[in-house]
Amino acid sequence: MANQSSSNVTVIDGTTNTLQSVGAATGPLAVAVNLVTNKIYVANSDSNSITVIDGASNATQTVPTGAFPMAAAVNLITNKIYVANDSSTNVTVIDGATNSTGQLCDLSRFPACIAKETHFPHTAAATSDELIG
Numbered sequence: 001m002a003n004q005s006s007s008n009v010t011v012i013d014g015t016t017n018t019l020q021s022v023g024a025a026t027g028p029l030a031v032a033v034n035l036v037t038n039k040i041y042v043a044n045s046d047s048n049s050i051t052v053i054d055g056a057s058n059a060t061q062t063v064p065t066g067a068f069p070m071a072a073a074v075n076l077i078t079n080k081i082y083v084a085n086d087s088s089t090n091v092t093v094i095d096g097a098t099n100s101t102g103q104l105c106d107l108s109r110f111p112a113c114i115a116k117e118t119h120f121p122h123t124a125a126a127t128s129d130e131l132i133g
Contacts, residue, residue: 001031002024002028002029002030002031002042002043003021003028004027004028004029004045007023007024007025007026007027007028008021008022008023008024008028009021009022009024009028009031009040009042009051009053010022011040011053011055011058020058022053022058022060023051023060024042024044024051024053024060025042025044025046025047025049025051025062026044026046026047027044027045027046027047028042028043028044028045028051029043029044029045029069029070029071030042030043030069030070030071030072031043031072032071032072032073032074032081033055033074034074034076034079034081034096035076036076036079037079037096038054038055038056039052039053039054039055039096040052040053040055041053041072041074041081041083041094042072043065043069043070043071043072043083043084044062044069045068045069045070045086047062048064048065048066048067048068048069048085049062049063049064049065049069050062050063050065050069050072050081050083050092050094051063052099061099063094063099063100063101064101065083065085065092065094065101066083066085066087066088066090066091066092067085067086067087067088068085068086068087068088069083069084069085069086069092070084070085070086071083071084072084074096079095079096079097080093080094080095080096081093081094081096082094
């Protein structure tokens with residue numbers, strides 16, 4: 001759960017239902033989870049980054065993105081993370097194995113959300129007035 005005003009996320013241990021606070025960069029806004037690799041991706045809107053949390057150890061790494069990341073989606077098959085960057089009107093693609101950024105997908109409008117359907121190869125980004133996918 002992203003706690004935007006306190007720059008952290010609350011991680012719930014699914015086995016014990018205990019809560020733990022894990023630090024993130026400034027302005028955590030959205031969360032995506034890779035159930036295969038046990039990684040949690042937090043879009044930090046105020047710091048133009050994604051915080052990657054290792055679900056086993058809660059260790060973190062920060063990865064740069066475009067301006068004002070609002071949402072993230074994970075492709076479980078390719079282990080790619082897609083980040084919708086509202087102010088830079090693009091999507092950052094992150095390699096989940098290395099946490100390195102690759103291509104930027106430019107959009108014509110400001111992306112507000114992003115989704116990845118597991119059984120199909122496409123990722124869709126929704127802007128204020130169009131669906132791109």
